Amino acid sequence: MSEKELPGEATIVEAFQDGTLAEMVFTNFGYLSSEHLEPIVALCANLHNTDRIDLLSLTQADLLDTIGSTNFFVGQHFFCKVIPHLTGPAESLMEAVESLVIKGGRDFASNAPNAAFREWCAVDVDRSRHIIERAKEGHPLATKLVTFAFEAGRLMKEALALLDDPSQEVRLSAITALGRMDLENDEAARVVLQGLEGVLGGELDDLLASNILVATVSIVSKRSVAIVQEATRVVQRVISRGGPTVLEGCAYALRAHGKGLPRRVIDLILEALLTVDPSDDALVRQLDHALWTLLDSDHRDRAVEFLSQFLPASASSLDSSSFEHSGSHLKRESKDRLWRTLIKWLLSGERVLCEWTPSLLEGTPGHDKPQKIPADCLPLTATERVFLARKAIGYLFQKPVCCASILLALLRISEEETTESIAELLYDPMLVNYGGDLREYLESLPTDDDAQPAVERALARADGFLADLQPPDAIKELHPSEHERQIHLQLTSDQMSAAFRKVQANSVLLNLVSRSVVLYGRRSVAYLQVPGASRRAVEVDLHPHSVSIEMPRQQLLDPVGLDFMLRVYRAERLTR
């Protein structure tokens, strides 16, 4: 359907009557731009409210089952727009909303009809009151959706009154609604917090306690510091109960409201989260999302501090891959900020933190280019400086330029004795293993650089080493046979293919777009049919793209020795 051909009233009624309206809604309406969708929504709502069509009949489960997921969300979008404008019995509307939510399954957008229902309630406060009454009577759908009714009607007193309702579900809805409500002022917030704290005094399970915590955190995140004390007290009381559900609540609260929280509340929650069981994958995932929120706020350092404590304490059952989202946030930060974190982690010597270092640099712009390491984050004592240099080699050896940047930063601030030790490391293993980019970097240092004398000595030693490395003539007797070379080539090729396939399979981009494999030519041309126009040629010039890595010499000459050395550097700890 083109936008020029929007259906009129008669078309819609006719479609409803002959049973094709569902198809129209689920295949066309949702694709319309908001400019064109709005009149259709108004027209359909009017037709429904005047009983000429029944839009809600299109949400019956057996009909929805016939619709594919893509088309379903197109239609769901239309219903979310139209529901707030509908009139009629609340029960029918609740059934329609429930049906749409269930069909949405586990998709992120599946709860969108609930928001539409909240808007519907907000049109008339009596609608909210009706839903609350029905919930008190035990109507299952009303009980389930009453949160939105409270929220829409901002019915704080009614919600507070239901905090001791015999139905657990109603109490939960009331608590959730209180957390979500836009309260008028700090005084109202204080009243709600008192109400919530009152619930803590009675009998309650972990789920209720967890919801009280989330509601409290939600309230405090939206109000001024005036209620911090009360909120802190509630949070503290909930946390002291303990339990995995409460910890889930803590993680959720931080994820949803972490940005606006006062430091005291954050500290309390993070302290509780330190007790999370590392083997609880789902909870660790939530924790990762929570930390992402904090990293994106003024509490960034607190999040880093938490990771620095939590990961090492997890007794090797976790690694950085469990905190993928937090990691992606750290990668986006400024290099200066990132390096402060990385230096701190390398100095901690904690394996799990140090192991995260290379992957945090991976994918950042110029990750193996010369780095500017902030001098004020470097350690003060000679022992710590050498320790840091060895840790950098242990973990960043595969990024020689980046690793050398740390060594140079240390050389610039070090005394003679430390300089010798670090310059030795710059020679062996760095220059002994790498030429190429590392050498270029070192040779390009300005003459007035404080690290220059030590670098010059290391380069001179490397020259001597390289001169000895090649015997004057080829020793043909040592060369592998052609057959052996072919086998090795084939093995390498198989490994590369396997790695390439794995990367392709995991690539988000490649899974979203279609691919064309060009076998011949230096550019491509394809013709696209534009609706209502002639075919258009799309030309693409092809350019070579390649990536190269330098293999450390010892990987070839003494792989066991190299592995051993790096493991020793990684395993070393400072005695404090």
Next chain:
Amino acid sequence: MKLILRQYLASLKEREELDAILPDLLSELGFTVLSRPGRGTAQAGVDVAAVGEDSDGERKVFLIAIKRGDLTRQSWDGTPQDLRPTLNEVQDVYIPTKLPSRYRDLKIVICICLGGDIQEQVRGHLTGYEEQHTTEQLSFQEWTGDEIAEMLLRGVLREQILPKELRSAFRKAVAMVDEPAVAFRHFADLSRRLVAASKRSQIARVRSARQLYICLWILFVWARDVDNVEVPYRASELSLLSTWEILRPLIGKRNKNAKALSAVFGRLLMLHLIIATELLDTKIVPHAAKRYAISMAVQSRSSADVNLRLFEVLSRIAMTGLWYHWLATENDGDGAEDARQKSVALFKAGTELINSNPCLLLPLCDNQAIDVALFLLLAAAVSPSSNFIAAWLGEMAKRLAFTVRTHGAYPCSFHEYRDVTSHPRERTASYREEATAGSILIPLLAAWLPPLDRIAEFQELADLKQDQLRHTTLQLWLPDQDGESSLYLGGDLHGVALLDLPLEAGHRELVDTIFEACEANSAFAQVSAVRTGHWPLMLLACRHHRYPVPPQFWISHARTPDSSTGAPGA
């Protein structure tokens, strides 16, 4: 074929290299060789003297003066070593004073033997000289490269005794010297056929041995020309072993054929050492002390290649050193001292090689324990008090434990190159179990460590066996009664595997068990190479055909006063 021989003759570098084949060549042509000179000891101008039939059917004395390469104006006359003074010396000194009296009635032919050709500018001088000195009793013959090649084809390499398929195998070996694996396959084929042909008679045995020797010389000279002596090195090992197998039935016999065979074996050993020297002294030893230099010279992108080649080099150094050590004990005087110094120098080169190439601190394949054992034997022979071996084995044990525990490049029991070069293919317990199914390296290390005061490293191995390698069958290998042919020629499985060595029970228990097994194994002493005192030959067989070095060779070094309960080992 003639072209190959011609080129070979032209490429001979030393006069002695022509000496080396000429007597055998003449013997195969029916001559009786009266004298064969040693290095630099031509008797009054005569390098080889022989009696035989000339082309006119008359029996004559042939006095041969050998000059390498082409005859030029410079090498005709000037210094006492040039041809004209040599010919004068033969007539003035040799014939009147040194020719055995029983041949004085025979006519004499002075043969001018040249690896190359006679250049035109000197042709007139030579012809004039010959005409001037030719008499009824004395004549001259010129044996240039062409003639000698012809003689080889008429004699030792004639088609009746070196049939087409053998010539073909030999030609292919020569043609492929730059692709050692292929060339060696063809040479091994030739060797196998010659051994088979030798079984017809004692004369056939002598002939096969001589053919092998001459073919090896030709192969070596060709390979040297293309600067790659890998094939002749391997071929020389196989030739020595094959010749011993040919010679074995004649051990203890004192007839002409037994003596001839023994002489060929001796010359083959010298040729083997010449080839080994060409490889080691000129290519490896000068760079042995340079850090990573030999490793880099492998020119591969695979660390497995570097490891395999370096242990191979170490093994060759060890084996050559052991031969020189043996020669030193078998000879007297300057020769013995010279051989002793060479074995010491090779041990030193081996230590430098290990120090500068850390991949030698741990083998990638368990069967490289053979190479380790050979170097240990060299060390025990030439420098028994060296601390170097203790440090080397200690580091090896540490690296072994480290790599096994970290699923790194630990020694695997695979033999296929594909498996070895991709090892470790997986870092899983099940793969490691497969890759470490059996080991000869661990018992070897465990036996040697405590006597070298490396108790902690021994314990580390014992713990490793207990923790990670419970599935590994620790074993050694002993020869048995029936396998001697296979020992020299390779092929069929033979010998006895000594299993379930009690490492965890301590060094004393381990060594006592091995010692007891050695005592009970009478076959070792019966092996002809050991029985006749040619023990390096058995080690060479182990090296070449990849059999573990029998513990009889080293058990005495593994026994300390603490661990010893009886008489010292073999």
